[in-house]
Amino acid sequence: MTPEGFLRLVNDITIWKKGSQRAPHKPLLLLLMLGRSVHGAARLITFSEAETRFGELWRRFGPPRRGLVQYPFQYLVHDGIWEIPRASELPSWGTGYLRLTDLRKHDAEGGFTGEVSELLESDPELALRAAGLLLAKHFPISLHDEILEAVGLSYAWLVPGSPAVREPGKKQRMVIYRRPRRLVFRKEVLEAYDERCAICDFDLRINDELLGLEAAHIQWHSHKGPDDVFNGLALCLLHHRALDRGAVGLEVKGTGYRVLVSGQVRGSNPSESLLSDFSGQLIRPPRSRLHVPRRTYVDWHRAQVFRN
Ligand SMILES: [Zn+2]
Structure with missing residues (x-):
């Protein structure tokens, strides 16, 4: 071999x-x-x-x-x-x-x-x-x-010179991703949500550049979630991580979605309130109705990721 x-x-x-x-x-x-x-x-x-x-x-x-x-x-x-x-x-x-x-x-x-x-x-x-x-x-x-x-x-x-790499001078390798990604996904998602976190409205910038706002996939890209706005949410770093670790989920409420917070989340305040304050609240809707997250992706996330 x-x-x-x-x-x-x-x-x-x-x-x-x-x-x-x-x-x-x-x-x-x-x-x-x-x-x-x-x-x-x-x-x-x-x-x-x-x-x-x-x-x-x-x-x-x-x-x-x-x-x-x-x-x-x-x-x-x-x-x-x-x-x-x-x-x-x-x-x-x-x-x-x-x-x-x-x-x-x-x-x-x-x-x-x-x-x-x-x-x-x-x-x-x-x-x-x-x-x-x-x-x-x-x-x-x-x-x-x-x-x-x-x-x-x-x-x-x-990184060359690190103790685990025995052959010196080797460059850092790129991981090859199997599914091609649409590079405009991030831009489209952030614009759809007016460059704010859909959960907490976070919109910090440095020199007019966004600081810590990301485009999250609702159904994971690694699990056939498409790079489309209606499978995305603009989220701050904390809420993106919380979504991917199943600490927060989403549930249909009227024509939008409300935030679910896992009962397994623990922390002292003010940390815990960074999630619990939004429990049950509606997420920010995207500017266009066409960009509202699709139910199928939200349901996938709640069944496969959210820690209820
Ligand atoms: Zn946030």
Whole structure:
């Protein structure tokens, strides 16, 4: 296997599909393992450790439903980069489905194949490139740094001279995004909302340049959300992050939408009021009726991201 071959396999992992539901099981487990490999951890992870660490990642970055590591732990084998060396010792071996009770009872070990592990060891940058592919395909950009940090990785390591890059003089690599993006999305969305946050009216500027106002996708771009104004909202940095982490959601109210704040949000004041003050309030409508967010994207977000 070549490094490019490995990246191709990572890019092509099969993902469980049902409608437009998010299913980041495999991406989260792979990101966790890529982080471990860079830190020199053992090639195989025990099922109990995988359950704990995957559970933490799922609670932060997974959809608002239960996520079990038993699925990616065994089904990644079919993607050609993973193995469970002693799977044949499990009672449910041969049935095509390893039972959770067996995986737990025998604390089965799984991980990258020896071949993949050698590749990752010989080139730590490869782990970051693979992580970049997974992030680009399965998560919005606003969450990339947080997820990398959670698994112990950082793009900063791609800078020449950093300790994790053994070959000196290499330039920082660009991550290749699979879906082309419409570059006018940001401009169109910000204009549609008069360059103010649709939740809090934030419109700070420095030298007439916007400071911290962004165009957010309601249905994530990584999950087929289009770069169209009616799938966008102008939001300040805080409210954009809150939307992508599921701390706020939207609900139809009359001809517009009102803000929902997750009951899981905690903080002392005045921090908490930066969200709670807007709970139940209508968001700013766009200038044109044509640009009102479409219900289908708002519903996707509430089902797949919002932490109710
Ligand atoms: Zn705001």
